């Protein structure tokens with residue numbers, strides 16, 4: 001039985017569906033069982049739990065052979081602040097998996113996770129990676145770049161298509177790597193169903209690096225739009241981020257990281273080594289955008 005923590009998220013859902021289609025037994029861990037209706041219909045079991053509730057994690061791990069960790073609380077506040085979920089919650093999950101005799105723990109980290117990273121979320125991911133490695137569990141650590149589904153579409157292309165304008169946080173000039181969730185999901189499934197990625201840390205990215213401005217321009221070109229692309233200057237993001245920090249630390253983190261200079265941390269990726277070891281066709285940003293436009297045309 002594979003325990004999917006974050007099984008209702010964009011990545012976790014895709015991995016869960018793929019595992020179910022292969023006949024694997026899957027248990028989805030969620031705070032909100034209503035989110036899992038579709039996965040239940042496909043054969044998933046559901047366990048209600050919360051990464052801030054140790055007893056629920058221990059219950060969920062009972063009888064699990066594998067754990068896939070794909071939850072996060074990057075913009076969470078209060079009891080769901082990142083430190084409680086992404087750090088303490090994930091350490092608890094590692095401990096509970098070990099105690100329950102889990103055979104393989106697959107952890108979704110992030111490209112660039114490092115102890116000296118300027119943003120705490122990336123430092124947390126690094127420390128959880130180290131905690132997992134030291135646990136003695138068989139592990140796989142996946143370090144994907146920014147998901148196209150969130151960072152190209154939800155935060156950029158979708159509002160541009162809906163409003164005809166783009167509003168970029170920061171200069172929008174920094175080159176970043178974007179990866180399609182289905183490509184990340186393939187590696188998660190590979191890790192969960194065979195020995196290929198045992199005790200490995202794998203960086204995963206898409207085939208190109210683009211700035212947020214280039215992403216807006218790509219959507220505009222493919223949709224035949226001439227939008228106004230505005231930007232919220234880094235200085236403004238920094239001031240608002242500081243003001244919000246005591247009340248909304250999650251949003252404050254997002255504004256802070258968007259306010260950093262382009263060279264504050266590297267978000268680019270070269271897929272050559274990944275493709276040399278695992279030959280495949282990675283989804284291009286242009287193909288991804290064309291798919292979103294086709295979906296939109298169907299809905300109209």
Ligand SMILES: NC(=O)c1ccc[n+]([C@@H]2O[C@H](COP(=O)([O-])OP(=O)(O)OC[C@H]3O[C@@H](n4cnc5c(N)ncnc54)[C@H](OP(=O)(O)O)[C@@H]3O)[C@@H](O)[C@H]2O)c1
Nearest residue numbers: 006008009010011030031050051070071072108145146147
């Ligand atoms: N998004 C990106 O661009 C990106 C890039 C690199 C790495 N990653 C990593 O990839 C993983 C998946 O990201 P995603 O974008 O697919 O996530 P997502 O769509 O934002 O979904 C978040 C998931 O986290 C779960 N979650 C949040 N707080 C929880 C808590 N207290 N207890 C239990 N579950 C909780 C949610 O479950 P319920 O609401 O059902 O409880 C949901 O399934 C994360 O580890 C993320 O850090 C993401």
